[in-house]
Amino acid sequence: MIGLGDAQGGAAPPVAAEEVPLYEIRRKIYPRAVSGVFARWRVALVLFTQLVFYGVPWLTWNGRQAVLFDLAARKFHLFGLTLWPQDVIYLAVLLIVCALALFLFTAIAGRLWCGYACPQTVYTEMFLWVERKIEGDRLARIRLDAAPWSLEKFVIKALKHSAWFAIALWTGYTFVGYFTPIRDLGVRAITWNLGGWEAFWVAFYGFATYGNAGWMREQVCKYMCPYARFQSVMFDRDTVVIAYDPGRGEPRGPRSRAADPRERGLGDCVDCRICVQVCPTGIDIRQGLQNECIGCAACVDGCDQVMDRMGYPRGLIRYTSENQLARGFGRRMLWRRAVRPRSVAYALLLLVIVAGATVALALKSPLKVDVMRDRGALAREAAPEVIENVYRLQLMNTDETPRQVRIGASGLPGLSVVGVEQPVALEAGATRLVPLRLQAPQQSAAPGSHPIEIVVTDRADASIERREKSTFILPR
Ligand code: SF4
Numbered sequence: 185m186i187g188l189g190d191a192q193g194g195a196a197p198p199v200a201a202e203e204v205p206l207y208e209i210r211r212k213i214y215p216r217a218v219s220g221v222f223a224r225w226r227v228a229l230v231l232f233t234q235l236v237f238y239g240v241p242w243l244t245w246n247g248r249q250a251v252l253f254d255l256a257a258r259k260f261h262l263f264g265l266t267l268w269p270q271d272v273i274y275l276a277v278l279l280i281v282c283a284l285a286l287f288l289f290t291a292i293a294g295r296l297w298c299g300y301a302c303p304q305t306v307y308t309e310m311f312l313w314v315e316r317k318i319e320g321d322r323l324a325r326i327r328l329d330a331a332p333w334s335l336e337k338f339v340i341k342a343l344k345h346s347a348w349f350a351i352a353l354w355t356g357y358t359f360v361g362y363f364t365p366i367r368d369l370g371v372r373a374i375t376w377n378l379g380g381w382e383a384f385w386v387a388f389y390g391f392a393t394y395g396n397a398g399w400m401r402e403q404v405c406k407y408m409c410p411y412a413r414f415q416s417v418m419f420d421r422d423t424v425v426i427a428y429d430p431g432r433g434e435p436r437g438p439r440s441r442a443a444d445p446r447e448r449g450l451g452d453c454v455d456c457r458i459c460v461q462v463c464p465t466g467i468d469i470r471q472g473l474q475n476e477c478i479g480c481a482a483c484v485d486g487c488d489q490v491m492d493r494m495g496y497p498r499g500l501i502r503y504t505s506e507n508q509l510a511r512g513f514g515r516r517m518l519w520r521r522a523v524r525p526r527s528v529a530y531a532l533l534l535l536v537i538v539a540g541a542t543v544a545l546a547l548k549s550p551l552k553v554d555v556m557r558d559r560g561a562l563a564r565e566a567a568p569e570v571i572e573n574v575y576r577l578q579l580m581n582t583d584e585t586p587r588q589v590r591i592g593a594s595g596l597p598g599l600s601v602v603g604v605e606q607p608v609a610l611e612a613g614a615t616r617l618v619p620l621r622l623q624a625p626q627q628s629a630a631p632g633s634h635p636i637e638i639v640v641t642d643r644a645d646a647s648i649e650r651r652e653k654s655t656f657i658l659p660r
């Protein structure tokens with residue numbers, strides 16, 4: 185390697201070049217088990233989210249799967265609500281609401297989502313639980329990995345991977361069960377009758393779960409997750425994050441429980457490194473807020489246990505904000521500062537969008553009508569002094585029950601519908617094309633194009649009505 189001095193050919197002494205690898209080899213992390221308030225919250229959220237994820241596809245509503253994203257039929261069923269391709273706006277709104285909620289919670293309380301509800305955290309937690317049950321806690325796992333291969337090690341590892349594999353496969357099956365009826369999928373899976381795409385997605389999603397939660401773990405958060413990259417721009421000095429209190433903890437150092445740290449010139453940190461050992465991303469929170477911190481609060485629980493044993497007050501590592509650490513104000517002020525222009529703006533926007541979407545969904549008509557003019561036959565004389573225009577109506581019944589509708593027209597004197605057998609029957613959740621002929625007297629208006637309305641009304645419930653605008657042409 186050539187140093188800078190050599191390249192310039194001058195008198196500068198050669199600079200020793202250091203080779204820096206482009207890729208840092210992963211150091212396997214063995215997070216230690218921890219118990220405490222936040223660990224209990226995390227377990228509760230793992231149970232809740234997985235109960236929802238694994239349970240919802242098995243629910244039934246009106247004789248069909250309650251939640252089914254039926255891509256083949258291009259219909260999304262959400263309990264009593266059916267969304268069609270025309271309703272894609274609601275899905276867009278749902279994504280906007282999720283993004284805004286994420287911005288709001290991040291601005292107020294940092295990486296709450298990452299620490300408690302993100303699928304990567306939740307599945308890593310589940311896989312770690314299995315690992316601990318089979319291989320033991322941190323030290324046992326380190327020893328097992330360091331030990332040479334033996335029959336016992338092989339059996340333990342095989343058991344763990346079999347359990348991981350079973351969870352991953354069930355997860356893949358559940359995921360596909362949101363897109364194709366899950367019971368039917370189960371029967372076909374047992375009889376080896378899965379379609380090619382179904383088998384692919386079960387295997388793909390299962391493999392992704394196994395790889396991400398079993399092997400990649402914190403690397404997904406560190407290197408792959410885009411949210412981890414841009415969330416820091418949503419933080420400010422009042423965002424509640426997990427932080428170590430250096431004013432209280434430093435200078436750190438070991439001591440006996442009986443020793444008075446003040447007499448020895450020490451802070452409250454006993455430098456036991458429990459906070460590092462329980463961290464799923466292997467960082468030391470005492471070095472300050474870091475990109476790798478997913479906000480899981482395992483270090484808070486771990487340190488609180490140490491504080492309890494030492495007889496010190498809890499909270500050396502705690503939920504706090506940069507401003508609280510710097511100014512030392514109380515908890516009440518910490519949460520009062522959650523109300524600030526940025527969070528209020530997010531909350532108001534969220535409220536308006538959710539309210540608007542709720543009202544729009546409540547008023548959503550189960551009847552949809554599209555009027556298409558027949559361009560091949562603009563206007564013709566059907567009888568002396570009677571002009572006829574031809575249209576095609578696309579009628580859609582988005583409800584789960586069949587209905588009958590009447591078709592009418594208004595906008596010109598004497599305008600009438602002909603050639604349609606009324607009422608028109610519409611199957612549940614179906615679309616029907618109806619050829620429509622409208623007739624009007626030649627003298628009803630001046631020659632030219634006239635705006636009209638085609639009115640489709642439910643026979644049993646007149647409040648369900650759609651009015652679609654079109655034109656009627658009277659030739660010269
Ligand atoms: S767990 Fe608490 S006392 Fe132990 S090293 Fe971490 S901050 Fe210091």
Ligand code: SF4
Binds near residue numbers: 459468
């Ligand atoms: S530093 Fe603490 S909160 Fe952050 S990831 Fe590690 S254990 Fe979780």
